[in-house]
Amino acid sequence: MLTTNMTGLASVFSHIEFSGRDRILAAVSGGGDSLALLFLLKRFLDSQGGLCSLTVVTVDHGLRPEAGAEAQAVAAVCRRLAVSHRTMRWQGAKPSTGLAAAAREARQALLAEAASAIGTDIVLTGHTADDQAETLAMRLARGGGLGEAGIAPATLHEGATWFLRPLLGIRRQALRDFLRGQGESWFDDPSNVDPRSERARVRQSLTDEEIVRLTEKASVVAREREVLGERAARLIADGGRLAAPGLIELDADTLHSADADVASYTLRILLAAAGGAVHLPAADRATALLASLWEDGTRSSLSRSVAARVGGSLYFHRERRGLPSIGAPDLTAMQGKLWDGRYRIRRWEPVEGLRIGPDGGAAPLSEIEGESGVPRGLARAARAAQPAVWRKERYLGPADEWGVEMEPVAGPWAHLIPCFDLAPARAVLHLLGGAEIPHPPWARHKAARDFTQ
Incomplete structure (x- = not known):
C-alpha cells in the first residue's frame, strides 16, 4: 500500500535493524525526497534515544555549476540538526555516452567509500514510489522481463555495503507535504523536467492511477522473481558442483x-x-x-x-x-x-x-x-x-x-545483488567457492533459507 500523507511516515524505518551499528549513512542531495529522508530519519533516531549516529553525504557529480551551492545548503541543514555532513565529488573526465549510468555507478562507489570510512554497512537513499513507477515504465518500454521487479528495497554493493530504500512505498507528494509542514524548502534538479531525459518524459506522463498500478505490479513481480530464484538455487545446490x-x-x-x-x-x-x-x-x-x-x-x-x-x-x-x-x-x-x-x-x-x-x-x-x-x-x-x-x-x-x-x-551479481536475488547469488557463490553474502539488515530478521547445504 502506498503512503500518500503523513500517516505511516513515522514507521518507514521500523523494519531496519539499526541496533549493533554505531553509525549509519544517508545520501542527501538537497532534493525533496532525500531531504525528507534526512528529517524523518533524524526524528526516528531521536525517538529511539539516539540509536546510532547519523552521517549525511552529498555527492557532487560535477555536472551542474549549482551543485556545489546545493551541497553547502545541505551541510547547513545538517549543522542545524547536529548531524555530521560530508561532500564527495566525482572527479575526472566524464563519459560522452552513458553519462547517467556512469554517474549512478560513481555515486554508489563514493557513498560506499564514505560508509566504509565511518565503519558502517548501511547507506539509506530517498527513492520513492514515484521513482519505482517511473523505473518500471521505462523497463516495460524495453521489454520488461525480470526487470519488472523494479527497484529493490535493499541492494548489496560490492559484497560489503547495503543500500536501503525505506521510502519506496511513499509518494513523492507526501514527502513534499511533510517538508512544507516543517517549514523546509528543497532544490529541484532542472533535469527532472528536461524533455530530453527519458525519466523526465515518463515522470510527466504518469497519472496517479498508473503509479499505483505500476508499483503494485513491481511488488508482485519482485515476489515472483524471489520465488523463482529460490527454486533455481535449490536446483543448483542439489545438482551442481565445481567439477574442475x-x-x-x-x-x-x-x-x-x-x-x-x-x-x-x-x-x-x-x-x-x-x-x-x-x-x-x-x-x-x-x-x-x-x-x-x-x-x-x-x-x-x-x-x-x-x-x-x-x-x-x-x-x-x-x-x-x-x-x-x-x-x-x-x-x-x-x-x-x-x-x-x-x-x-x-x-x-x-x-x-x-x-x-x-x-x-x-x-x-x-x-x-x-x-x-x-x-x-x-x-x-x-x-x-x-x-x-x-x-x-x-x-x-x-x-x-x-x-x-x-x-x-x-x-x-558481481557488483550489485538486489535482495530478491540473494538465494541464487548465494548458491552460485557457494558453488564457485566465493565469499559468503551477508544477510540484509532487516529487523526481526529470520535467517534466509540456506541453499548451500
Whole structure:
C-alpha cells in the first residue's frame, strides 16, 4: 500500500535493524525526497534515544555549476540538526555516452567509500514510489522481463555495503507535504523536467492511477522473481558442483525434470556465472539451448559460455575468445576490480614483465585436474580460460600459485545483488567457492533459507 500523507511516515524505518551499528549513512542531495529522508530519519533516531549516529553525504557529480551551492545548503541543514555532513565529488573526465549510468555507478562507489570510512554497512537513499513507477515504465518500454521487479528495497554493493530504500512505498507528494509542514524548502534538479531525459518524459506522463498500478505490479513481480530464484538455487545446490577449475557441472536430469521456467532461469544463471557475463542471457535463447542439450555429445555456446552434454551431466565453462590479459602497470589499478567478470583481484604485487592472462591451453596435460569422472577434454578447455601468470610469452603457472589472490564472483551479481536475488547469488557463490553474502539488515530478521547445504 502506498503512503500518500503523513500517516505511516513515522514507521518507514521500523523494519531496519539499526541496533549493533554505531553509525549509519544517508545520501542527501538537497532534493525533496532525500531531504525528507534526512528529517524523518533524524526524528526516528531521536525517538529511539539516539540509536546510532547519523552521517549525511552529498555527492557532487560535477555536472551542474549549482551543485556545489546545493551541497553547502545541505551541510547547513545538517549543522542545524547536529548531524555530521560530508561532500564527495566525482572527479575526472566524464563519459560522452552513458553519462547517467556512469554517474549512478560513481555515486554508489563514493557513498560506499564514505560508509566504509565511518565503519558502517548501511547507506539509506530517498527513492520513492514515484521513482519505482517511473523505473518500471521505462523497463516495460524495453521489454520488461525480470526487470519488472523494479527497484529493490535493499541492494548489496560490492559484497560489503547495503543500500536501503525505506521510502519506496511513499509518494513523492507526501514527502513534499511533510517538508512544507516543517517549514523546509528543497532544490529541484532542472533535469527532472528536461524533455530530453527519458525519466523526465515518463515522470510527466504518469497519472496517479498508473503509479499505483505500476508499483503494485513491481511488488508482485519482485515476489515472483524471489520465488523463482529460490527454486533455481535449490536446483543448483542439489545438482551442481565445481567439477574442475572453471568448469561447472550440473546433473542433467535435475535440470530437465524441473519446471520449464525454473530450468530456463537456472540455465541462464549458470551460463552467466561460467562466462562472467554482466547480464543473464535472453530467456528465449536459453530455452532453445536447453532443448538442444538432450543428447549426449551435444555442445553449444551462449553468453560467453560453452555448454556441453556428456553422459548424464551438463558442463559449463568460459569460451576462449575475448579473454583479457593485464600487464603489471595496469594491475596496480586493478586491485579490487574484476578480471574477466569472474574473479575479483583482491591482492597481487605487480612485478615488471609479468602479466595475468588466460592459461590458453599452456598448462601441461598432467596438471589438468578434475573431480572423478570429469571428461579430461572439458577440464582442459575450462582450464584454458582460467587466469594464469605469464612472463612475456612464457607460461609460469596458475595465478593462485603466483601469489594472486582472486575471489570468484557471481556473474551478473558481481557488483550489485538486489535482495530478491540473494538465494541464487548465494548458491552460485557457494558453488564457485566465493565469499559468503551477508544477510540484509532487516529487523526481526529470520535467517534466509540456506541453499548451500
